[in-house]
Amino acid sequence: MSFWDYIKDLSNIARRVAEWTGGEWWVYGLLGLLALLLFLVPSLLALIWIERKVFGRLQVRYGPNRAGPFGLLQPVADAIKVMTKEDVAPARGDRLLFRLAPALAFMPAMAIFAAIPFTRNMAVNLDIGVLYIIAVGSLGVIAVFMAGWASNNKYSLLGAMRAVAQTVSYELPLVLSVLAIVLATGSLSLVKIVEYQTVPLLLLQPLTFFIFVVAALAELNRTPFDIMEADSEIVAGYHTEYSGMSFSLFYLAEYTHALAVSALIATMFLGGWKPDVGIPWLWLIVKIYLVFLVFSWIRGTLPRLRVDQLMGFAWKFLFPLALINILIVAIEVQALEGFPGWLALVNIPVAAIILIGMARLFRFGRVTAPARAPERG
Amino acid sequence: MPDIGLGGAVGFWALATLSVGAALGVVLLSNVFRAALALVLCFVGIAGLYVTLNADFLAAVQILIYAGAIAVLLIFAVMLTRDTQRGSLWNRYRVAALLIAGLFLGTVLAIVLGTDWGTARLLSDAPTTGGIANALFDKDAGFVLPFEVASVLLLAAVLGAIALLREG
Numbered sequence: 001m002s003f004w005d006y007i008k009d010l011s012n013i014a015r016r017v018a019e020w021t022g023g024e025w026w027v028y029g030l031l032g033l034l035a036l037l038l039f040l041v042p043s044l045l046a047l048i049w050i051e052r053k054v055f056g057r058l059q060v061r062y063g064p065n066r067a068g069p070f071g072l073l074q075p076v077a078d079a080i081k082v083m084t085k086e087d088v089a090p091a092r093g094d095r096l097l098f099r100l101a102p103a104l105a106f107m108p109a110m111a112i113f114a115a116i117p118f119t120r121n122m123a124v125n126l127d128i129g130v131l132y133i134i135a136v137g138s139l140g141v142i143a144v145f146m147a148g149w150a151s152n153n154k155y156s157l158l159g160a161m162r163a164v165a166q167t168v169s170y171e172l173p174l175v176l177s178v179l180a181i182v183l184a185t186g187s188l189s190l191v192k193i194v195e196y197q198t199v200p201l202l203l204l205q206p207l208t209f210f211i212f213v214v215a216a217l218a219e220l221n222r223t224p225f226d227i228m229e230a231d232s233e234i235v236a237g238y239h240t241e242y243s244g245m246s247f248s249l250f251y252l253a254e255y256t257h258a259l260a261v262s263a264l265i266a267t268m269f270l271g272g273w274k275p276d277v278g279i280p281w282l283w284l285i286v287k288i289y290l291v292f293l294v295f296s297w298i299r300g301t302l303p304r305l306r307v308d309q310l311m312g313f314a315w316k317f318l319f320p321l322a323l324i325n326i327l328i329v330a331i332e333v334q335a336l337e338g339f340p341g342w343l344a345l346v347n348i349p350v351a352a353i354i355l356i357g358m359a360r361l362f363r364f365g366r367v368t369a370p371a372r373a374p375e376r377g
Numbered sequence: 378m379p380d381i382g383l384g385g386a387v388g389f390w391a392l393a394t395l396s397v398g399a400a401l402g403v404v405l406l407s408n409v410f411r412a413a414l415a416l417v418l419c420f421v422g423i424a425g426l427y428v429t430l431n432a433d434f435l436a437a438v439q440i441l442i443y444a445g446a447i448a449v450l451l452i453f454a455v456m457l458t459r460d461t462q463r464g465s466l467w468n469r470y471r472v473a474a475l476l477i478a479g480l481f482l483g484t485v486l487a488i489v490l491g492t493d494w495g496t497a498r499l500l501s502d503a504p505t506t507g508g509i510a511n512a513l514f515d516k517d518a519g520f521v522l523p524f525e526v527a528s529v530l531l532l533a534a535v536l537g538a539i540a541l542l543r544e545g
Contacts, residue, residue, distance in 0.1 A: 097411070127504035131437040138445030142417055145452050149410055157456065164453050168446070188506060 008279055010035065011121040032124075036113055039285075044255050045075040050289075051296045058300035079248070087244035090152055097150035102242065102249035105143035109256035111136045116263045117191045118281040119273045129190035130178055133264060134171075137219065140257065141167045147250070148238035159237020162307065166218060166225065169314040174215035176322035180208045180329040181268055184339045194272035202269040203344040207325045207351040209269050211318060216261045218314070221254070222295060224302040225310060262291040312364045321358060388429050396422030413452045420444040434506045 006012050014031040021027050049064065049072060056063020064071030089098050112133050117123035126132050141164055148160025182188055184205065185196040193201075202209050218225040239250045266272060266287035273280035305313065328350065333339060399422060402415030420443040427436035513520055 094408075094410075097414070126433070127506055128433050128437050131434070131441070135437045135441035135445060138441060138449075141449055142414070142444075142452070145449070145456070146414065149456060161453070161456060164449055168449065171446075 009119050009121055010281065011119070032114070035122075036110070040110075040113070040256065040259070043259060043285075043288075044252060045079075046289075047255055047259060047292055048075045048078070050293065051299075054293065054296040055300045058297070082248040083245055085244040087246055088241075090241050093152035093241070094150040097146045098241075099246070101143050101147035101150060102246045102253070104146065105140065105250055105253040106256065108136050108140040108143075109253050109260050112257075112260040113263065115190060116260070116267055117194060117272060118284055120191060120195075122281060123191065125189065125191050128188050130182065130188045130193070130268075133190075134175055134178065137257075137260075138167070138171060140253075143253075144238050147242070151238070151241040153241055156238050156240050159240070163221065163238065166221070166310060166314075169311055170215045170218035170225075170318070173211050173314065173318040173322040174219060176319075176326060177208045177211040177215065178268075180205060180322075180326050183326070183329050183333055190267055190272075193268055194274065197271045197274065199341040199344055200269060200271045204339060204341070204347060205269075205325075205329065206348050207321070207354060208329070210351070210355065211322050211325060212269070213265065214318060215314075216265070217295070217298065218310075220258050220261055220295075222258065222299050224298075224305050258292060258295060259288065262288045262295065265291050309364055317358060317362050321354070324354060385429060389426070392422050392425040392429065396426065409455050410452070413448065413455050416451065417444050417448045420448060432505055434509055 006016075014028060014035075017031060018027045052074065053063040053071070064074035067073035067077045089095055114124050115126045115129045115132050117125070117129075144163045145160050148156040148158075148163070151157075181193065181201060184201070185193045187193060187196070197204075239247055242250060263284070266284055270287045270291070272287075273284045275283065328347075332343060332347075336343070396419050399415045399419035403412050403419060406412040406415060420439060424436040424439040424444070427433075427439060511519075513524055
C-alpha cells in the first residue's frame with residue numbers, strides 16, 4: 001500500500017495500527033476518538049474566528065484583528081481568558097445538575113460525528129445512521145433543561161422552556177424532511193445516501209433541503225431562531241448564570257453542534273466525500289466549512305423572530321410544507337421506479353413555485369394583547 | 378446460548394445496573410426534576426441493552442421517542458409545576474399503596490418465574506431495519522392493517538387533544 005493510499009483513506013492507518021496491536025475493537029475506538037478530536041478542536045477554533053470575521057464584515061467592522069495575523073489567535077486568547085475566569089454557581093440552585101449540564105451539553109454533539117462518513121471506510125457504517133443522528137441530536141435539549149432548572153433563575157427557566165417548545169416543534173419538519181431522503185435513497189445508512197448521490201440531493205430535492213436547513217437552524221438555536229437565549233429579552237436564557245469554563249463549554253457545544261449539522265447537510269445534500277478524486281475526506285471538510293459559512297451569513301443577516309412567530313412558522317408553514325414534500329417525493333419514487341438525475345430540472349421549478357405560493361398564502365395569526373392587569377394602589 | 382465474550386458480559390452488567398439504579402432513582406428521589414432525569418438515564422440504559430442485543434433500530438427508536446420526546450415532555454410538565462418540585466415519598470395512603478403494589482409485584486413475579494423463557498441460540502442479523510420493515514409490511518404475512526389502525530388511533534388522539542384545548 002502506497003503512502004498516497006494512507007492519505008486518501010485514513011482508516012488504512014487505523015487498520016495498520018490495529019493489526020499491529022492485535023486487532024482489538026477498543027484500539028479502533030480510541031483511534032477514531034483521536035481522529036475526531038484532531039479534526040474537531042482546530043475546526044472549532046477556526047469556526048469561531050470565521051464567524052466573528054464574517055459578522056464583522058457584515059456589520060461593516062473589521063472583526064478581531066489584534067491577536068496574531070488577521071486576529072487568528074483571537075480564539076486562543078479567548079480560551080485562555082475563559083479558563084482563568086472564576087466559575088461561579090448560584091448558591092440556591094441545584095449544584096450537582098448545574099455542574100453536570102455543561103458536560104452533558106457536549107456529548108450529543110460529539111456523538112453525532114461518530115456516524116458521519118468522511119470516506120467510505122472512515123466512519124462507523126451504521127445501518128441506521130440517519131435515525132441514530134436524529135435520536136442523539138434530540139438529547140441535547142435535556143442539558144439545556146438541566147441548566148435552566150438548576151440555575152434557579154426565572155430567565156434561565158424561561159429560556160429552557162422556550163427551548164423545549166421550539167425543539168419539539170421543529171423536530172417534526174426535520175424528521176419529515178429526512179424521511180423524503182430516505183424514501184428516495186432507500187436506506188438509512190449515511191454511506192449509502194452518499195453513494196446514491198451521483199447528482200447531489202440539493203438539486204434533486206431542493207424543497208427537502210430548504211425544510212431541513214430551516215428546521216436544523218431552529219434546532220441549533222441560531223438566529224433567526226435564538227429566542228431561547230435572546231439577550232435583549234431574557235438576558236442569555238438557560239446559560240445566564242454560567243461563567244468561566246462552564247459557560248465556554250456551552251459555547252463550544254453550540255459550535256460543535258453547528259459543525260455536526262453542517263457535516264450532516266454536506267453529507268446528505270452536497271454529496272459528502274464526492275467527487276471521489278484527490279483526497280476524499282478533504283472534500284467533505286471543505287463542504288462542511290462552506291455550509292457553516294452560509295450559517296454565519298444567515299445569522300448575521302436575519303433578525304430574531306418573535307416567540308409566537310416562531311411557533312406559527314413551524315406549525316403553519318414548515319410542517320405542511322414537509323408533508324407536501326413527502327407526497328411529491330413518494331409519487332415520484334413510485335411513478336419513476338427510482339429517482340433519475342433529470343428530475344432535478346423538474347423539482348427545482350416545482351420547489352420554487354410551492355415555496356413562493358405558500359409564502360404568499362402564509363399569515364401569522366392575529367396578535368391580541370393580553371388583558372391588562374388591574375392597577376395596583 | 379451465543380457466546381457474548383467478556384466485553385459483552387461487562388457491557389450487559391454495567392447497563393443493567395445503570396437501568397435498575399436509575400429506575401430506583403425515579404421512584405425514590407424526592408426531587409421531582411431529578412427523578413425525571415433519572416427516568417431519562419433509565420431509558421438510555423435500556424437503549425444500550427437493545428444495542429447489545431443487535432437491535433439497533435429499536436435502540437435508536439427508544440432514544441428518539443422515550444428519552445428525546447416523552448421524557449422531555451415530562452420534564453416540561455415538571456418545570457411548569459415548580460411549586461411541587463419537592464414531592465413527598467410518603468402520604469396517608471401508605472397501607473393501600475403497599476397492598477396494591479404488593480399484589481402487583483406478586484403477579485409479575487409469578488409470571489416471570491412461571492414462564493419458560495426461551496434463550497436464543499443465535500444473535501440476530503446485524504441490520505434489523507429491513508427485517509422489521511418486511512415483518513410489518515409484507516403483503517402476505519405482514520401487519521399492515523394493525524399498523525394503519527394504530528396510526529388512525531393516534532390521529533384520533535391528536536384530534537381529541539385539539540378539540541379539548543380549543544378556545545371557544
